[in-house]
Amino acid sequence: MFTVMRRHLDRLLNIFLAVTRQLQDRQKTVEKLNSISASSERTYEELDSIRTVLRTSQQRTFPRKMREFGLDLIVREGVFPPEDFQSWRWFSENFPPFTGKTILEIGCGFGLPGLLLAKTGALSLLACDINPKAVANTLENAARNGIKNVGVIESDIFSNIPPGRKFDIIFWNHPWNFAPADFELDDLERGAFDPGYSLLERFLSEGREFLTERGKILLGFGLMPVTTFSSDS
Structure with missing residues (x-):
């Protein structure tokens, strides 16, 4: 029992x-x-x-004038605001060696750091942005400062980069703020958000096609130091 x-x-x-x-x-x-x-x-x-x-x-008075790194610059309405998001300054001051290099800058905004690199030693710069207002703004700033070794085109990351063209350095100050994959953006917001990090995935997977044999991808992520990826890694 x-x-x-x-x-x-x-x-x-x-x-x-x-x-x-x-x-x-x-x-x-x-x-x-x-x-x-x-x-x-x-x-x-x-x-x-x-x-x-x-x-x-965008409620400020435009155009806005800036003098940075010895360059006379203008910021136009509808362009990602450099006063409020200043990671471009860190990258301008800490960019790895670029003298004599061909550079592709993704997401050029108002023109820095790309124009500074072209002005101070890069062999050439091709800058692009998905925002047509940013493309026009960078072209204007290049002309204002007599920088002639620069081309600026409208492109969704690599979509309009000429096939077969190669670069020693591909740089993107990436819009590192994560957002849900279905997050809808206007032209200005594309400079701040990457829904689902799908843009980052495209950049890293497609970038190698446009690198020279010893070329490097430089990824600017927020205010963190530049992350480097080489073509043979």
Whole structure:
């Protein structure tokens, strides 16, 4: 009889333990879902905050004049605002050796750091941007500063780069702010967000095709140091 009772008690204990584990697992699941939800809410708050900065930047009086690194520059309406997002300054000051190099700059914005590189030692610069206003702005700044070894075209990353053309350095100050894959952007916002990091994936997968044999891809990511990828890595 005691043996039978012990078996029942053992069974009840096992059931209790199993239910306890299920409750703990359920609690962990709930906590995980709450964490994901809170993270998602924070993400959208951050996205809205950046969008607000971009909208506010366009309420200034244009054109705006700047003098940076000895260059007389103009910033036109509808171009990614360099006053509010200044990673271009760090990259201008810390760009790896480029003297005598051919450079492709993706996402040129108002022109820096590309125009500075062309002015101070690069063999040539091809700059591109998906925003036609940025293309016009960079061309204007090149002309204002007498920089002639520069070409500027409208291109969605590599979409309009001439096939077969090779570069020693391909640089992109990447719009590193993550957004959901279905996030819709206007021309200005494309300078700040990369939905699903699909643009980054394209840049890294397609870039090697446009490198010289010893060429390098330089990825500017936020305010972090430039990340380097060589053509043979």
